[in-house]
Amino acid sequence: MKFTVLGSGSTGNAILIGANDTRVLVDAGLSAREIMRRLALVGCDPAQLDGVIITHEHGDHAGGLRVLLKSLSCPVFISGQTREAYISEHTNRSSDEPRKRADALHDRTEEIESSKDFKIGAIDFHPFTIPHDAADNFGFTATHAGVCVATLMDFGHITTLITERLRGCAAIVIESNHSRDMLKACDVYPWELKQRILSRTGHISNEDIADWLRDDFDGTARHIVLTHLSQRANNPYVAKISAEMALRERAPLFQVDTEITLSFAKEPLPWIEL
Numbered sequence: 001m002k003f004t005v006l007g008s009g010s011t012g013n014a015i016l017i018g019a020n021d022t023r024v025l026v027d028a029g030l031s032a033r034e035i036m037r038r039l040a041l042v043g044c045d046p047a048q049l050d051g052v053i054i055t056h057e058h059g060d061h062a063g064g065l066r067v068l069l070k071s072l073s074c075p076v077f078i079s080g081q082t083r084e085a086y087i088s089e090h091t092n093r094s095s096d097e098p099r100k101r102a103d104a105l106h107d108r109t110e111e112i113e114s115s116k117d118f119k120i121g122a123i124d125f126h127p128f129t130i131p132h133d134a135a136d137n138f139g140f141t142a143t144h145a146g147v148c149v150a151t152l153m154d155f156g157h158i159t160t161l162i163t164e165r166l167r168g169c170a171a172i173v174i175e176s177n178h179s180r181d182m183l184k185a186c187d188v189y190p191w192e193l194k195q196r197i198l199s200r201t202g203h204i205s206n207e208d209i210a211d212w213l214r215d216d217f218d219g220t221a222r223h224i225v226l227t228h229l230s231q232r233a234n235n236p237y238v239a240k241i242s243a244e245m246a247l248r249e250r251a252p253l254f255q256v257d258t259e260i261t262l263s264f265a266k267e268p269l270p271w272i273e274l
Contacts (some may be wrong), residue, residue, distance in 0.1 A: 001018070001019045001142075001144045001145070001147045001149060001170075001274045002017075002271045002272060002273040002274060003015060003016065003017045003018065003149055003171065003173070003271070003272055004016050004042050004268050004269045004270065004271045004272065005173065005182070005222055005225060005227060005263035005268065005269045006030065006035065006038040006039070006042070006210070006263070006268045007030050007034070007038060007263070007265055007266065007267070007268060008153070008227040008228050008229070008263040008264070008265065009060075009082035009115070009228060009229060009230075009231060009264070009265030010030035010060060010228070010230055010231060010265075011028035011029075011030075011060065011063070011230075011231075011265050012031070012034070012060050012061075012063065012265070013027050013029040013060055013061050013064075013153060013227070013228060014026070014027050014028055014029060014030050014035055014038070014064075015027065015151055015173060016039070016042065016044060016247055017123065017142055017149065017151075018044075018121045018271075019121070019123050019144035019231060020144070020146070020215055021048075021121070021122070022050050022120060022121030022122040022123050022144075023044055023048050023049050023053070024049070024050055024051050024053060024121070024123060024142075025039075025049055025051070025052045025053070026053045026055065027053070027054060027055055027059040027061040027062065027153075028052060028054070028061070028062060028063070028064045028065040028068050028084050029058075029060040029062060029063050029064060030057065030063075030064050031063075031064045031067070032064045032067035032068035032071065034064070035064055035068055036068075036071060037248045038267075038268045040181050041268055042268050042271060043209075044095050046072055047072075047073065049072055049074045050074055050120050051074050051076070051110070051120040051121075052065070052068075052069075052072070052074060052075075052076045052077065053076075053077045053078075053112075053120075053125070053140075054076060054077070054078040054086070054136055055082075055137060055139070055140075055153070055154070056082055056085075056132065056134035056136065056138075056154065057082050057086040057089055057133065057134060057135055058134055058154070059089070060216055061153075061154070062086050062096050065086070065101075065104070066097075066100055066101050066104040067103070069104045069105075069108060070104075075108055075109060075110045075185070075204050076105060076108050076109045076110070077109075077110045077112050077118065078105075078109055078110075078111070078112065078122065078138045079111065079112055079113055079114055079135075079138075079244045080111055080136075081135040081136035082134070082135050082136045082137075083105060083109060083111070084129060084134075084135070085134070085135035086101060086105075087101045087105070091239065098212040100229045101138075103261055113127070114127050114128070114129050114136050114137070114138035115128065115129060115138075118267050122144055123142050123143070123144050124142070124143045124144070125140050125142050125171070125225070126140055126141045126143070126165075127139070127140040127142075128140065128141075128161055128162070128165050129161070130152055130154070130155035130159070130162060131155050131156050131157060131159060131200055131201050132145055132155050132156060132201050132202070133153045133196070133199075133201045133202070134150055134154070137154060137155070138205050139151060139152025139153070139155070139162070139165070140152075141165055141169060145216040145274050147170050148168060148169045148170055149169060149170060149171045149172075149173070149274065150165065150166050150169045150171070150172045150173065150174070150221075151172075151173040151174075152173070152174055152175065153173075153175040153227055153228045154175060154203065154228065155169075155175065155203070155204055156199055156200040156201045156202040156203060157200045157204070157205065157208065158204070158208060158211075158216070162240055163212070163216045166217070166221075167218045167220065168218065168220050169220060169221050170221060170222060170223070170274045171221055171222065171223040171225070171272060171274055172223070172224045172225070173225045173226070173227055173263075174204075174224065174225070174226065174227065175203060175204050175209075175210065175226075175227055175228040176205075176206050176209045176226040176227070176228070176229060176234070176239045176242075176243065177197070177203035177204055177205065177229065177230050177233075177234065178197060178203060178205050178206065178229075178230045178233040178234045179205065179206050179207075179233065179235070179238055179239075179242075180198070180205050180206075180207055182206075182233045182234060182235070182238075183197060183198065183230070183233035183234075184232075186232050186233045187268070189232065189233065197233070203228070203229075203230075205235065206238065206239045206243070207242070209226070209239075209242070209243055209246075210242045210243060210245070210246035211246070213243055213246040213247055213250075214246040214247075214249050214250055217250075218260075219250075219254060219255075219256035219257075219258070220268050222257065222258060222259060222274075223258070223261060223272050223274075224243065224259070224261070225261045225262075225263055225269070226239050226240065226243060226260065226261070226262055226263065227263045229262070229265075230254045230262075231265065236262045236264070237262075239262070240262055242260075244260050246269065247260070
């Protein structure tokens, strides 16, 4: 089993997961052209894709989907609530985008539920609800041949369910969106946006990730990839150091051999093989 983050940040998110001959794209928040380019960079022919999973409707996770589907033949795995929210996201009454989105998804979707397992090719997906201000946002664990990878982005706090689902994973792709101090000091963001990001249905901070790594991480994962880093309210190396220091601060009996990796907005990660 292997995976790569094609790109992650406030400007767009997309992940590629593979096992045997199965290839699944998770989210399509980059432009269609950029997704196609990055698939080529990691050696994936778009015709090889077995499915596209959309975790929620926000533009940085689904904004490139409609145009991308013109170049793909695989189905879109999306919940009914997310599909409706994605189609109706544009509030401009004169916009033709809702009709175009509905047409693009017509006969192209496999309806899933955020709490019901599903399968794409050789990979079993186990979704679970995560707290975010979207219609039906979910993270998931993906398993093949006993190997488990977790992916979760866009969530405001770590729930008991999240902690439980992240146990036993070989790799975890997880948001580390902002530094609380940097966010509060950010002159570009209005206070309303800061409140949304800091809320329990907003985005997770470096500090929250550090607390989880120190106190609740079971130590199984050999790879943790930090994603969705804010370009204005975070610093990649601050996020990485914060996570690494939290791992070192664990009790001596619970030291781990876990590698922290950063994802970036403008380039894909090399494949991580498990």
